[in-house]
Amino acid sequence: MYRTFRTVGPGQNKRTGYMLPTRTGFVADAFADIGAALLKHHLATTFSWQDVAQRYRRSRVGAFWLTINMGVLIGALGFVFGTLFRTPMHEYLPYICVSLIFWGFISTSINEGCTAFIGAEGIILQVRMPLFTHVLRTLYRNAIILGHNILIYPLVLLSVGRMPTWDIFLALPGFVILTLNLLWIMLTLAVLCARYRDMTQVVQNMLQVILYLTPVMWMPKTLPEGISRLLLDLNPFYHLISVVRDPLLGDVPSATNWMACVGFAVVGWTAALLLFSRYRHRVPYWL
Amino acid sequence: MASITLAGVSVEFPVFNAASRSLKNRVLSVATGGAIDRRTDGHVIVRGLEDVSCAIKEGDRIGLVGHNGSGKTTLLRVLSGIYRPTSGSAAIDGDCVSLINISLGIDPEATGRENIRLRAAMMGMRPDELRKQFDEIAEFSGLGDFLDMPFRTYSSGMQLRLAFSTSTAIRPEILVMDEWLSTGDEDFKHKADKRLREIVSTTKILVLASHSRELLQKNCNRILWMDHGRVRMDGPANDVLPAYFG
Numbered sequence: 001m002y003r004t005f006r007t008v009g010p011g012q013n014k015r016t017g018y019m020l021p022t023r024t025g026f027v028a029d030a031f032a033d034i035g036a037a038l039l040k041h042h043l044a045t046t047f048s049w050q051d052v053a054q055r056y057r058r059s060r061v062g063a064f065w066l067t068i069n070m071g072v073l074i075g076a077l078g079f080v081f082g083t084l085f086r087t088p089m090h091e092y093l094p095y096i097c098v099s100l101i102f103w104g105f106i107s108t109s110i111n112e113g114c115t116a117f118i119g120a121e122g123i124i125l126q127v128r129m130p131l132f133t134h135v136l137r138t139l140y141r142n143a144i145i146l147g148h149n150i151l152i153y154p155l156v157l158l159s160v161g162r163m164p165t166w167d168i169f170l171a172l173p174g175f176v177i178l179t180l181n182l183l184w185i186m187l188t189l190a191v192l193c194a195r196y197r198d199m200t201q202v203v204q205n206m207l208q209v210i211l212y213l214t215p216v217m218w219m220p221k222t223l224p225e226g227i228s229r230l231l232l233d234l235n236p237f238y239h240l241i242s243v244v245r246d247p248l249l250g251d252v253p254s255a256t257n258w259m260a261c262v263g264f265a266v267v268g269w270t271a272a273l274l275l276f277s278r279y280r281h282r283v284p285y286w287l
Numbered sequence: 288m289a290s291i292t293l294a295g296v297s298v299e300f301p302v303f304n305a306a307s308r309s310l311k312n313r314v315l316s317v318a319t320g321g322a323i324d325r326r327t328d329g330h331v332i333v334r335g336l337e338d339v340s341c342a343i344k345e346g347d348r349i350g351l352v353g354h355n356g357s358g359k360t361t362l363l364r365v366l367s368g369i370y371r372p373t374s375g376s377a378a379i380d381g382d383c384v385s386l387i388n389i390s391l392g393i394d395p396e397a398t399g400r401e402n403i404r405l406r407a408a409m410m411g412m413r414p415d416e417l418r419k420q421f422d423e424i425a426e427f428s429g430l431g432d433f434l435d436m437p438f439r440t441y442s443s444g445m446q447l448r449l450a451f452s453t454s455t456a457i458r459p460e461i462l463v464m465d466e467w468l469s470t471g472d473e474d475f476k477h478k479a480d481k482r483l484r485e486i487v488s489t490t491k492i493l494v495l496a497s498h499s500r501e502l503l504q505k506n507c508n509r510i511l512w513m514d515h516g517r518v519r520m521d522g523p524a525n526d527v528l529p530a531y532f533g
C-alpha cells in the first residue's frame with residue numbers, strides 16, 4: 001500500500017499537509033502536482049526571469065541581444081529564401097519573420113523541456129516543490145525570450161509597408177492552444193528524458209527534421225502541384241504554428257487547424273497525465 | 288498536529304549502468320533478438336533504507352546518527368517528502384523545510400537584494416510574506432550597502448551571512464537539518480546561533496543529522512541510530528548516544 005501526502009508552501013495559515021492515500025498511477029496525484037505548481041506560479045516566474053537575466057548579465061544590450069540576433073537571421077534568411085522562392089519581399093519577409101520567431105519558441109521550448117527535470121536536479125533532490133514547476137519555468141523562460149523577439153514583427157511590417165488587420169487578435173487564442181500543447185509535450189519529454197538520457201538527442205534530431213517538413217521557411221502555397229495536402233494536414237506542427245502565424249499575417253486559421261490543435265491537446269494531455277501520474281514519484285530516483 | 292509516521296519504509300535506488308540507461312540499448316537488444324528478461328536487464332539496485340519504522344510526534348527533537356553511507360541523507364529526503372518510499376508508507380503531516388544546502392538557488396552575478404528574493408522563493412516563501420520580512424532579513428545579514436553589490440564580490444563569510452539570514456527567516460512546522468549551521472565571524476556566529484536556537488525551539492518537529500555528540504546532546508531528546516539503512520537503535524538521547532559514541 002502506498003500513501004502519500006501533499007504539503008502546501010510553508011507559512012500558509014490554513015491546515016496543510018493532509019494525507020492522501022493512493023496507489024501509484026492515481027491521476028489525482030498528477031493533478032495535485034500540476035495544481036500546486038500553478039498555485040505557486042510565482043516560483044516559476046521568479047526563476048525564469050532569473051534564467052534570462054543570468055544569461056545576459058553584464059552585457060550592455062542585455063536580453064535584447066536575442067532581438068538583434070533574431071533580426072539579423074530574419075533579414076538574411078528573408079533575403080536568401082525570398083529570392084530563391086521568387087516571392088515578393090512584402091509578402092515573404094513578414095512570413096519568415098513570424099515563422100522563425102514562433103518556430104524558435106516551439107523548438108527551444110521542446111528541446112529545453114527535455115532537460116527540465118535533469119537541469120533542476122539540485123532543486124528536486126533538496127526542496128519539496130511541485131515537479132511541474134520546473135516545466136512551467138522552462139516554458140516561461142522561452143515565453144520571455146519570445147516577448148523580446150516579437151518586437152521585430154512590427155518593425156518588419158513597417159519596413160514593407162503592411163498594416164496588421166483585426167485578425168491579429170485571433171493570434172491570442174492561438175497562442176493559448178499552442179502553449180497548452182507545448183506544456184504536455186514538455187512534461188512528457190521531461191519525464192522520459194530523466195529516465196532515458198539519449199532521448200534528448202533523439203528529440204533534437206527530430207526537431208531538425210520537423211523544421212524542414214513544416215512550412216516554416218517555405219510557404220504552404222509553394223508546394224508543387226500533385227503533392228498531397230496530407231504532408232501538411234498530418235503534421236501537427238503545421239497546425240500549431242498556423243493558429244498563431246496566420247492571424248499575424250492577416251489571415252484566419254482554418255477550422256481544420258483549430259480542430260487539430262484542440263484534438264492534439266486533448267489526446268496529448270491525457271497521455272501526459274497518465275505517464276506523469278505513473279512515474280512522478282520515480283523522477284527523483286532517476287536523477 | 289504535526290507528525291511523521293514511517294511504516295516499513297524501504298528505499299531502493301535503481302542504478303542505471305550504461306547498458307540499461309539508454310533507449311538505444313533497449314531497442315538494440317530487442318533488435319538483435321537476445322533473450323530479454325525484464326528483471327535481469329542490467330538493473331542493479333542499491334538499497335538506501337530497509338524496513339524503517341518510526342513514529343515522530345510533535346515536540347520530538349530527533350538526532351540522526353550513523354556512519355557514512357548508513358542512510359541518513361536518504362532518510363532526511365524521505366522525511367522531507369522528496370523520495371517516496373519504494374515500499375512501506377510514509378505519512379508526513381505538516382510543512383517541512385530543510386536547511387541542508389542553504390546556498391541553493393543563489394546566483395553569484397545577482398545583487399544581494401535579488402538573491403534574498405531568489406533564496407526566499409527557493410525556501411517556499413510567498414511574495415507577500417517576503418515583502419513583510421524583507422527588511423528584517425536585510426538587516427539581520429548586516430550587509431548594509433553591500434546588498435546592492437553583486438553576490439560574487441562578497442567574501443565567503445558575507446555570502447554565508449546572506450544565505451543564512453534568508454534561509455532562517457521562515458518558521459516551518461518540521462525542520463530538517465544536516466549538521467548545525469554555524470557561520471561567519473564571532474560576532475555573527477553569536478547572532479546566528481541565537482537565531483537557530485529560536486527556530487529550533489519554535490518548530491514542532493526537528494530532525495538533525497550530526498556527527499557531534501555535544502550538539503546532539505544539547506538539541507535532541509531522541510536519537511535514531513542508522514546502520515546499513517536500518518534503524519539500529521531508537522531511544523532517548525541519554526541511552527543511544529553513549530552506545531553510539533562509546
